[in-house]
Amino acid sequence: xxxxxxxxxxxxxxxxxxxxxxxxxxxxxxxxxxxxxxxxxxxxxxxxxxxxxxxxxxxxxxxxxxxxxxxxxxxxxxxxxxxxxxxxxxxxxxxxxxxxxxxxxxxxx
Amino acid sequence: xxxxxxxxxxxxxxxxxxxxxxxxxxxxxxxxxxxxxxxxxxxxxxxxxxxxxxxxxxxxxxxxxxxxxxxxxxxxxxxxxxxxxxxxxxxxxxxxxxxxxxxxxxxxxxxxx
Numbered sequence: 222x223x224x225x226x227x228x229x230x231x232x233x234x235x236x237x238x239x240x241x242x243x244x245x246x247x248x249x250x251x252x253x254x255x256x257x258x259x260x261x262x263x264x265x266x267x268x269x270x271x272x273x274x275x276x277x278x279x280x281x282x283x284x285x286x287x288x289x290x291x292x293x294x295x296x297x298x299x300x301x302x303x304x305x306x307x308x309x310x311x312x313x314x315x316x317x318x319x320x321x322x323x324x325x326x327x328x329x330x
Numbered sequence: 331x332x333x334x335x336x337x338x339x340x341x342x343x344x345x346x347x348x349x350x351x352x353x354x355x356x357x358x359x360x361x362x363x364x365x366x367x368x369x370x371x372x373x374x375x376x377x378x379x380x381x382x383x384x385x386x387x388x389x390x391x392x393x394x395x396x397x398x399x400x401x402x403x404x405x406x407x408x409x410x411x412x413x414x415x416x417x418x419x420x421x422x423x424x425x426x427x428x429x430x431x432x433x434x435x436x437x438x439x440x441x442x443x
Contacts, residue, residue, distance in 0.1 A: 317375030
C-alpha cells in the first residue's frame with residue numbers, strides 16, 4: 222500500500238516563529254488532507270489539498286503531486302498551535318486514508 | 331450543519347466481552363469510515379461503508395465488523411475483546427467516499443481491562 226512519511230517528527234519553536242512541516246508519499250493520490258489533533262483526540266480539518274496551494278489565515282499548504290510531497294506552513298506561531306499535525310492520503314486503490322506518524326509541534330511562550 | 335457525532339465517548343470493557351460503537355455522519359454524507367488510533371500503530375483504517383454496503387476494508391481481523399443503516403448512521407462492533415483493542419476509535423464521514431474530504435468525529439476511547 223501507499224506509504225506516508227512526515228518530517229520532522231518533533232518540532233519545538235518559540236511563539237512568533239514560522240514552521241514548515243513536510244509530508245512525502247510513495248504513489249499518486251486521490252486525496253490529501255492535513256489535520257491537527259486536539260488534546261482530546263479529535264482530528265480538526267486544516268486542508269483538503271490533493272494538488273495546488275491553499276491558504277487559511279496563518280496557515281497555508283502546497284501539494285506537488287508530480288513530486289509526491291506536500292508542505293504545511295504555519296506563520297507567526299501561537300501556543301494554541303501546539304499539538305500533533307497529521308498528513309493523510311488516499312492512494313489509487315481507494316482504501317481509506319493512510320496516515321503519517323505525525324509531527325508533534327510545541328510552541329513555547 | 332452539525333458535525334460527526336460518536337457515542338459513547340468513553341467505554342471500559344473486560345477481555346472477552348463485545349462492544350458496539352455508534353457514529354452519526356454529517357447530514358447528507360453517505361460515506362462513513364472507521365479508524366483505530368493506538369500509540370504503537372498510529373491511525374489505521376478499519377473499513378468504509380457507503381449506502382449500507384461495506385466498500386473497503388483495512389487489515390483487521392474478523393472480530394471487527396460494522397454496518398450502516400438507511401439513514402447513513404453506522405455502528406462498529408468488536409467481539410471477543412483483547413487488551414490490544416484498547417484505542418481511540420474515530421469515525422469519519424464524507425459526501426461520497428474516501429477521495430473526497432473526510433470529517434472526523436470526536437472519537438470513542440475504549441479501554442479493555
